[in-house]
Amino acid sequence: MEEILSLEGETDSIPPNSAQYQETIVNGNPPMPGAAQNPTSTGSDGPDSDCESGSDSDSEDEVEQNLQLQTLEAELSSNPCNYEAHVQYIRLLRKMGAIEKLRLAREAMSELFPLTPTMWQEWAKDEASIGTGPEAVHAIEKIYQRGVLDYLSVSLWCEYLSFVLKSEEMVRDCSSADISKARNLFESALTAAGLHVAEGMKIWEAYRDFEQTIFQTIDPSDIQAKEKQIQRIRTIFHRQLSVPLVNMRSTLQAYSAWEMEQRNDLAVESSDLDGVPSHIASAYQRALEGYNARVHLEEQILRQDMSESEKLQQYMIYLKFEQSSGDPARVQVLYERAIADFPLSSDLWLDYTRYLDKTFKGGKIVREVYCRATKNCPWVGELWVRYLLCLERGNASEKELASVFGKSLQCTFSTIDEYLDLFLTRVDGLRRRLLFTTEVEDVLNYSLIRETFQNASDYLLQHLKNTDGLVHLHGYWARLELSLGTDLVAARGVWESLLRICGSMLEAWQGYIAMEIELGHINEARSLYKRCYSKRFPGTGSEDICRSWLRFERQFGTLEDFDHAVQKIDRFHLHLIELNIVVCLLNGIFHFSWLK
Numbered sequence: 001m002e003e004i005l006s007l008e009g010e011t012d013s014i015p016p017n018s019a020q021y022q023e024t025i026v027n028g029n030p031p032m033p034g035a036a037q038n039p040t041s042t043g044s045d046g047p048d049s050d051c052e053s054g055s056d057s058d059s060e061d062e063v064e065q066n067l068q069l070q071t072l073e074a075e076l077s078s079n080p081c082n083y084e085a086h087v088q089y090i091r092l093l094r095k096m097g098a099i100e101k102l103r104l105a106r107e108a109m110s111e112l113f114p115l116t117p118t119m120w121q122e123w124a125k126d127e128a129s130i131g132t133g134p135e136a137v138h139a140i141e142k143i144y145q146r147g148v149l150d151y152l153s154v155s156l157w158c159e160y161l162s163f164v165l166k167s168e169e170m171v172r173d174c175s176s177a178d179i180s181k182a183r184n185l186f187e188s189a190l191t192a193a194g195l196h197v198a199e200g201m202k203i204w205e206a207y208r209d210f211e212q213t214i215f216q217t218i219d220p221s222d223i224q225a226k227e228k229q230i231q232r233i234r235t236i237f238h239r240q241l242s243v244p245l246v247n248m249r250s251t252l253q254a255y256s257a258w259e260m261e262q263r264n265d266l267a268v269e270s271s272d273l274d275g276v277p278s279h280i281a282s283a284y285q286r287a288l289e290g291y292n293a294r295v296h297l298e299e300q301i302l303r304q305d306m307s308e309s310e311k312l313q314q315y316m317i318y319l320k321f322e323q324s325s326g327d328p329a330r331v332q333v334l335y336e337r338a339i340a341d342f343p344l345s346s347d348l349w350l351d352y353t354r355y356l357d358k359t360f361k362g363g364k365i366v367r368e369v370y371c372r373a374t375k376n377c378p379w380v381g382e383l384w385v386r387y388l389l390c391l392e393r394g395n396a397s398e399k400e401l402a403s404v405f406g407k408s409l410q411c412t413f414s415t416i417d418e419y420l421d422l423f424l425t426r427v428d429g430l431r432r433r434l435l436f437t438t439e440v441e442d443v444l445n446y447s448l449i450r451e452t453f454q455n456a457s458d459y460l461l462q463h464l465k466n467t468d469g470l471v472h473l474h475g476y477w478a479r480l481e482l483s484l485g486t487d488l489v490a491a492r493g494v495w496e497s498l499l500r501i502c503g504s505m506l507e508a509w510q511g512y513i514a515m516e517i518e519l520g521h522i523n524e525a526r527s528l529y530k531r532c533y534s535k536r537f538p539g540t541g542s543e544d545i546c547r548s549w550l551r552f553e554r555q556f557g558t559l560e561d562f563d564h565a566v567q568k569i570d571r572f573h574l575h576l577i578e579l580n581i582v583v584c585l586l587n588g589i590f591h592f593s594w595l596k
Contacts, residue, residue, distance in 0.1 A: 069092060087109075090105050114343070117151055120150070152336035153340065154200065157193055161203075186210065196245075204236065252284060335355070344376060344377060349383060350382060370387040373387070385422060388404060388408075388429060391404060401426075419459065419463075420469050420473065424476070430448055468507060471502065471507045471508050471511060475511045482519075488519075492512075504538070505537075509532045517552070533572060
């Protein structure tokens, strides 16, 4: 539908110092290599020897490509998270024209990673080059729909809009249903990128051009329909003029000229605002002031002569400015621009999601950003933890929460504490939903918590042995076995399993004893003291547990119990003294000062 909208070939309108311009020039999108092309279609008048040489060369290339293909397939089979291998595999399949394998490869990569705008553009164009039927058109639209969600890209949105308007038969015939579909798509594009200071105007202008073309198709005698369409175009102009964008004056002049065509006497030859309705003039002036306040910041993030760290710092300065201005939509668009330039900056994703958590409180927008954040930086445990919390705030289903939690455990984090935090966050969420949710899902029961604790213990045991983290995990587990599972035997079993692993940790014994005392099980607590008072704990641990036992007997025991504890502890201290004397004699450094 060339007469309605043409958005391709607009590199001239992209700032030449922008990353998008460079990507457009360097990463042009060639058509899909055709597998059926005749390699001898050119130069066929040459000697037979040249043909044979060319054939040999083609054969060698094919052998080399097949070897590369096998190598990449083996690598992806053993290491499916190798991003660069995915990229090379797709590039090679595209070169070979292996359509079906290429589709599968792209789907596999998109499941694990976000694709760049260029990769989505190539995918859509490849599919468009081999299929034109309704099913193919629908599939290509789906590709664009997915692509615009990965990163903010005005050029990808423009291609998406252009494709839809060219491919929809009903839109070409001005069908009301598909015109409505196109308008909804334009509104989605404006929501995503209409506030993009440097490039948002492209979408606004395309939207106006589309509505102008619709206007041209209306029967001149249908005055009411024409007036309604004029108002649509006027509204788009008014909306655009209220947004800080590049080339605002040219937009105002275009608006004035358009109103003149509608026989509204705006004085385009004098001041730009002469004759413009006062509320539009005021909105324009505010937008112009907003643009002037941002133009220096825009120049900084579009500079090509600074390092990546400097550019990221400029984005952070710009973001602070937008946050101080108090418009969440503008802040979000700028974050999206920054993410598009720095997709692997975990600090940027953390900052972005923190802002969204504070501003939108776990809505759908926040959930989608967390999904993208964990695909871009899957190695950051904090993002997964906060993703789970976001889902819980949004009342996500247990199926979705379990899925995200499962994906998080497949990632490689830099510290074992990040895994522990994930397990604890999962348990926290299950506990809260069991205790405080009025409508508990059928799949939710305490066995899920027990299973999570067991998996955590099995998973973390070798890495957290003799650490406070493992003690905390088992203490939490035992407490929930009592409060939610109402199973004292299971709670004791949790502590006993910990003691088999971390019996030399004073904190493990103290936690077990504290539980029994809290439950009023004095004899069981005393039995634990008798089991552990003679253990050699690190530092002053042995003295600490002995003093703790004596305090316990003062508070809960009989005189006989207290005397028995004193007798046991004195005998243990004497044993320690004898043992220390032997050790010191063996080391030749016996001194009596420590006996004083």
